[in-house]
Amino acid sequence: DVKVTQSSRYLVKRTGEKVFLECVQDMDHENMFWYRQDPGLGLRLIYFSYDVKMKEKGDIPEGYSVSREKKERFSLILESASTNQTSMYLCASSFRGLAGVNEQFFGPGTRLTVL
């Protein structure tokens, strides 16, 4: 059974703080993703990674960076948190395989509030 875990369910930070959100998957998936979920806007991709140390910008990368030093772990970094980054953050992973695109398995989410 695929398991994707995130370091925190709820997080409260202050404007200007550096924030780390961590995601770990235990199924040896090549691909990992960070999404932001806001009401009415669906799931918006921030960054994704298709291999260790490889990363690609998604649709809303501004204000974020990522790190993937190990295959199972993908970190999202807010260099200087701002109130407009208050949101639900979802991590996901997927197997690459021959089909290229496969099911994404999501973590439970981290609800981040920036005061």
Added chain:
Amino acid sequence: GENVEQHPSTLSVQEGDSAVIKCTYSDSASNYFPWYKQELGKRPQLIIDIRSNVGEKKDQRIAVTLNKTAKHFSLHITETQPEDSAVYFCAAPPRRGSTLGRLYFGRGTQLTVWP
């Protein structure tokens, strides 16, 4: 592809009725079309998916149909039950042959099933 539109944004049905959610995509080369269900406070989970070499797929009360000519695919839920109440997301990949595994998600449909 890059532009996935989902309709309606909200849907209310009586228990036992059918529900249909429709998505359109822009890239004719897209070849994988999943549907995710997100219950309140939980993570999105895949409920059914279809690849472009198939026109329809069923799994008990849920089915997905694909019309490649018109570039749309639909989720059909029959004999709806209150536990079907959730937000449903469709998704499509950017282009055929993409091995990076990313998906573009629709904005979601809030389905409410009244007992």
